[in-house]
Amino acid sequence: MKLQILVADSGERTGNHLNRLFSVLEDTEFAITQHTTNLNDAVRLVLSRKFDILLCINRAPEFIAAKLLRLTGASENRIPAIILSEQDDSQRMRECFLLGAIDFLAEPIPPEDLFAAVCRAASLVHEQLIESEYRAAAEQTLSDLPQSEELLPVADKLRAFLMKMEHQTATVELAADYFGFNRDYFGRYFKSKFGMTFGEFYKRFQIGYAKRLLESGQFKVLEVSRLLGFSTPDYFARVFKKHTGIAPSVMKK
Numbered sequence: 001m002k003l004q005i006l007v008a009d010s011g012e013r014t015g016n017h018l019n020r021l022f023s024v025l026e027d028t029e030f031a032i033t034q035h036t037t038n039l040n041d042a043v044r045l046v047l048s049r050k051f052d053i054l055l056c057i058n059r060a061p062e063f064i065a066a067k068l069l070r071l072t073g074a075s076e077n078r079i080p081a082i083i084l085s086e087q088d089d090s091q092r093m094r095e096c097f098l099l100g101a102i103d104f105l106a107e108p109i110p111p112e113d114l115f116a117a118v119c120r121a122a123s124l125v126h127e128q129l130i131e132s133e134y135r136a137a138a139e140q141t142l143s144d145l146p147q148s149e150e151l152l153p154v155a156d157k158l159r160a161f162l163m164k165m166e167h168q169t170a171t172v173e174l175a176a177d178y179f180g181f182n183r184d185y186f187g188r189y190f191k192s193k194f195g196m197t198f199g200e201f202y203k204r205f206q207i208g209y210a211k212r213l214l215e216s217g218q219f220k221v222l223e224v225s226r227l228l229g230f231s232t233p234d235y236f237a238r239v240f241k242k243h244t245g246i247a248p249s250v251m252k253k
Contacts, residue, residue, distance in 0.1 A: 001217030002031040006051040008042035010062035024111035046072045054081040069099035080121035137209035138162045169229030214252045
């Protein structure tokens with residue numbers, strides 16, 4: 001699935017030069033799917049979260065980039081924004097970066113520089129997606145556990161442990177250490193609380209996380225295997241099929 005790009009401009013036409021510049025994105029993982037020349041429409045489209053990357057053309061006399069960034073809220077909640085400027089303007093560049101832009105390219109813009117900037121934005125999109133899907137998978141797996149007021153503190157600590165493990169593979173030893181128990185006692189403790197071993201719980205989480213990543217269409221099976229810490233893609237495929245009944249390559253389609 002291609003990453004969707006929104007082009008926001010203040011003029012009626014992007015011009016032949018920019019059209020040629022955008023041609024560098026043809027036959028890549030990116031697609032310019034919307035082009036607007038109205039600030040209010042641009043704000044609405046950015047806030048719709050239907051696009052992955054914003055290319056904003058900052059030209060006289062409106063210079064909409066800073067206005068658009070300001071009107072679309074906090075930078076951590078906005079899609080990655082790249083500003084294309086008709087002129088090298090350090091003051092407007094500084095303002096855009098302070099408002100959360102990830103890049104500011106001034107004319108003349110070599111096509112390879114635009115492509116590199118979009119690739120950097122794509123990396124950020126993937127990082128944000130990985131984080132959001134990890135957290136969503138964790139919450140879903142936790143919600144499937146037995147629920148009671150007595151178990152709430154344990155579930156909260158388990159949630160905190162999963163968040164800590166976001167960038168590494170959890171093990172029974174790591175979980176036991178986090179809970180302050182030895183491995184054997186933690187194993188018995190966990191099963192007495194939730195009716196399954198920690199290994200079974202964590203495998204459920206991994207499969208749920210893998211399904212979300214594959215269904216997003218943004219990650220290859222090899223990438224998902226690496227993110228989940230499997231030793232080889234083949235081993236990941238076997239485990240995934242055992243738990244879901246289908247191959248990960250099928251789910252990705």
